[in-house]
Amino acid sequence: MRALPVRIDAVLVQAAIAAALSFAHLHDLALAAGQDGWKAWAYPVSVDLLLVAAWRRLRSGEAKAAGWCWFIVALTASLGANVATAGLLDLNAVPDWLRILVAGWPAIAFLGGTLLAHGAIADSSAAECESAAGPVASEAPSPAPELTAAAPQSAPPSTPQVPPALVTLARKVADEHRARTGTPIDTSTLRARLGVPLPLAEAISAQLS
Template sequence: MRALPVRIDAVLVQALIAAALSFAHLHDLALAAGQGGWKAWAYPVSVDLLLVAAWRRLRSGEAKTAGWCWFLVALTASLGANIATAGLLDLNDVPDWLRILVAGWPAIAFLGGTLLAHGATTGTLTRERESASKAITPEAPASAPELPAVEPEPVSPSTTPVPPALITLARKVADEHRTRTGTPIDTSTLRARLGVPLPLAEALSTHLT
């Protein structure tokens, strides 16, 4: 059996070399700024993860302003470490302002990661809400016959048909409300969050109890 030829992607090799060098520079700078032990290794991981999170936000097409903002923050941290360790600074005598920046980076990275993750969750919930709305809204026929006006009869919540997708979304909204407020969601709030008619909101409430 002939062995398959191994092809080396030059672009991938270059990317790995650049990532390793940047990782080492961030580690060296954190170590020189007084962050020894495992903390010095955690700094480059934090910068790279923030870069990846911001890039994913840019690729998703949602809230690109926030994505670009945190991408530039992480890129500045990485590029600054590369420049600082190129002999422009004495790593044996790091200035105080740089020590302050390095010490404050975890709070900055945590804020950026939280905002990016929260924005992604909100966008996902909006898409799920739109999908559920399409599931309960039938498309009108191309040429619907005209029917005489009929007085609508009141519909009880127990007889209102509820799609499973909408029940799943309602449970997610109810769990989010309980986590945030500590109380069960009421019918009015559920109706406002989902944008559904009152009978359908009442029917959903019966499924949540």
């Protein structure tokens, strides 16, 4: 079998180098701030994961304000470590305020990651509820203008004639109302559900009783 040629993407190589440098700067800053051992290595992982979570939220197109907020927080932490370890800060004498920021970062990262994750779950749950409510709403009986228009125009206004198909639809609505509430449907409710004039609704109610 002929081996496929390997193509090196310069952009990916550049991204890998930049990520490695940023990772090392965050590790060095955490180590200088008193976070030794595995904790110093966990800080850059935490910052990068928060960046990825915020970027995914921005790409999803939902709750972009939260995505931008935590993306800027994580980016500031990454850039701050890069600048601090570039010779502008004496890593042998880290100021107290920076030690406080480094020590408090795990709580900030945990809060941001939790809000981003739970925000996505809430958004998807709302979408599922809306999609589930759609078919139910479509099953509700809708007004039948074509059946209403079929009523003879020559009938007296006080005693309108009701098409059999409209009576069947009204009976279905009345049965549904009784099953849901346990009480017979009244004329005003029947009129609202069918979208018919009041005289016609009264005539239908008379046939249902």
